[in-house]
Amino acid sequence: MERSFVGRVSFRLDDPSPTSDHALEAEILRRFQRYGIPLTVAVVPFGKPEPVRTLVLDDVRHIIEARQSGDIEIALHGYRHLQRTRIGGSPSEFSGVPLAEQTDMLRRGRDVLQRIFGEGVTGFVPPWNTFDGNTLKAVAAAGMEYLGAGFGAAPSLRQPAAPRIVPKTCTLNQREYERACNEARRFAHGQPWIVFVFHPDNFVEYRDPSAEGEPAPWLTLSLLETMLEQLRAEPDIVATTLQAAVHADGVHGRLWNPAELLWVGRLVPRAGWRIPTRIVFRRSRLHGLRCLAYRVPGNRD
Numbered sequence: 322m323e324r325s326f327v328g329r330v331s332f333r334l335d336d337p338s339p340t341s342d343h344a345l346e347a348e349i350l351r352r353f354q355r356y357g358i359p360l361t362v363a364v365v366p367f368g369k370p371e372p373v374r375t376l377v378l379d380d381v382r383h384i385i386e387a388r389q390s391g392d393i394e395i396a397l398h399g400y401r402h403l404q405r406t407r408i409g410g411s412p413s414e415f416s417g418v419p420l421a422e423q424t425d426m427l428r429r430g431r432d433v434l435q436r437i438f439g440e441g442v443t444g445f446v447p448p449w450n451t452f453d454g455n456t457l458k459a460v461a462a463a464g465m466e467y468l469g470a471g472f473g474a475a476p477s478l479r480q481p482a483a484p485r486i487v488p489k490t491c492t493l494n495q496r497e498y499e500r501a502c503n504e505a506r507r508f509a510h511g512q513p514w515i516v517f518v519f520h521p522d523n524f525v526e527y528r529d530p531s532a533e534g535e536p537a538p539w540l541t542l543s544l545l546e547t548m549l550e551q552l553r554a555e556p557d558i559v560a561t562t563l564q565a566a567v568h569a570d571g572v573h574g575r576l577w578n579p580a581e582l583l584w585v586g587r588l589v590p591r592a593g594w595r596i597p598t599r600i601v602f603r604r605s606r607l608h609g610l611r612c613l614a615y616r617v618p619g620n621r622d
C-alpha cells in the first residue's frame with residue numbers, strides 16, 4: 322500500500338567552497354547523518370579570491386565522508402559566487418551573462434564537482450537565487466535536470482524543454498520551520514513540498530562574525546538538531562533531496578511544475594509577500610493544484 326504523507330521537506334545547504342568553514346559544515350552534516358535526514362549540498366566549484374583556486378578533494382573530505390553513510394546530494398552552486406551583475410535589486414553571477422559563457426561556466430563547474438564526487442550532479446543553484454532565461458537554457462544545454470531557484474520566475478522563462486524549477490520556499494529558522502510544518506499538516510490535501518535553504522554563516526558557530534549590514538546569525542547547531550529530531554518524529558512528512566524529489570515525479574505525480582509555480586507566483590504579490598500562505602493552499606484546492614509552494618514573508622535569498 323502506498324504510504325500516505327502530508328508533504329515533502331527538503332533541506333538545501335548552500336555555499337561550501339574551497340575557502341568556506343569546513344569544520345562547521347562537518348558539524349552540520351553530522352546532525353543530518355545522526356537523524357538520517359537527506360540533504361542537498363550546493364557546492365561552489367571555484368574560489369572567490371584571486372588567483373582562482375579550483376575545489377580539490379581535501380576541501381570536501383568532510384562531505385565525502387558524510388556521503389558514505391548519509392543521503393547527500395551534491396548540486397552545483399554558481400561558479401565562483403561572484404557578483405557580476407544585479408537583477409531586480411539582487412546580486413547575480415549569471416543573469417545578463419551571455420548564454421555561451423553561462424553554459425561554459427556550468428559545464429566547467431559541474432565537471433569539477435563530478436571529478437571529486439562522481440557522476441550525478443544534476444542540479445544547478447545560482448548564487449542569490451538569481452538567473453535569467455539564458456541560465457535555464459544553459460542548465461538544459463549542460464545536461465542538468467533542475468534549477469534550484471525561481472519562485473517568481475517570469476512566464477517567458479518557462480519553455481517546454483526547460484529544466485524543472487525547484488525554488489527555495491522557506492528560510493530555515495525555528496519560527497518558520499514550525500509554521501511550515503503546521504501548514505503542511507493543515508493543508509495535507511495539497512501535499513506541499515517545502516524547500517528550506519540555509520547557509521553556514523546563518524549559524525552563530527560560523528568562524529567569522531557577521532559582516533556589517535548582514536543580519537545576525539539566527540541558527541545554532543543545537544537548534545538544527547532539535548528541528549531534525551522533531552522532523553524524525555513526524556511520520557507523515559517525507560524528507561528528500563531535491564534530486565530525489567525531481568526523480569519521484571510520476572511516481573506520486575505531485576511535484577511542482579512550472580505552470581503550477583506560475584500560478585502560485587501570480588497569487589502572491591512580489592511586494593512584501595504578505596498574503597497568508599493558507600490562501601494559496603485553499604485556492605489551490607479549488608484549482609486542483611497538486612503540488613504547492615510555501616513561501617513566507619521576510620525571506621532572504
Ligand SMILES: [Zn+2]
Nearest residue numbers: 335336448449
Ligand atoms: Zn550562495
